[in-house]
Amino acid sequence: MSSVQILHQVQLFGQAVLFGCCMLLVYDLIRIFRRVAAHGVVWIAVEDMFFWVLSAFVLFQFLYQEDDGKVRGFVILAMFLGMLLYGRLFSRGVVKGGTFLLQRLCGGARHFFRGIMKPVKIMVCPVGKCAQCLRRICKKRNRYVKKRLKKLWKAVKMGLYKL
Template identity: 25%
Template sequence: MTLSMQWLTMAVMLLSGLGMGTVFDGYRVMSNELKFPRWWLPVLDVIYWMAAALVVFRVLYASNNGEVRAYVFIGLAIGIILYYLLLSKIVIIVVKWVIGAVRKLIAFVLKCLEILIVKPILLLYKLVMVILAFGSALTIFALKIVVQLVRPFWKLLLWMVRPVTRPLGRWLSPYLAKWQLAERLSKIGLLIAQLWSKWFRR
């Protein structure tokens, strides 16, 4: 391997060290800001180091066909040290700002959805319920008026057919007693009276 290839590999490893530090600080800040459970941190650390090892090996393989030499570790160490000396605080500030901006954006989108969608739907629902309640009350009122208007004609009709219904009742009374229709009709009449008093009570 030529000297220039070695310096190129060392520079690539230095950049890899900078990237490792950036990703490490980024996920640490995110885990703290998003309140991840504490038992998740060891799992995330393991995932981070496995991913970092795979990425560094892939970069190393692309730069010098995967040869591991001392300058590889030197480049990584220099990159990590430079990152924590020069860039760590800046990255932490930027990541926190990005998280805050995303939170504000999500809150803004949710507020817009509430104003433009949720509140109109609730208002429409309340309006429909008010219209249905008013319609039900108006219908019951109209039925009461109709019943009051029809009642005299109904009484007149009963009085007119009474001469016919009396002989017919005497003739049907044995059959009605046999089939217990009187009891059944009384139960039905009682149920109708209860519903009448419930729906058309003055």
């Protein structure tokens, strides 16, 4: 083998290690999403199946472009080595940190929208939920939301003018 071919194989090995790291990083993003949003067993199975099928297609495309579609044992080994390195060194921190950040972002958004959509105290219709009562509820809710959005818009405008 010439040195150019050996250099190409070394580059292929390094790219396969990076590919394994990236695959596990994407799976960690799925794990973060699962921790923030509750998932059932079926949904988790569908996500996993979709991830692994997509990973197989991406791996095939990688091998096809880089080594003319030749499946080499050392490339698969390098990919697993990359997954192992990423899993041992970074995975736990990425999942914990990502979960913490996403929970904080979702909590802030939830708090913001809860303030806007604060329940309006209404009188309950003795007959039940008739159409007139629903119209009255919607009008009160719309006025309340409109007032809250106006206050928010004024605060944003004042903040922009101060810049």
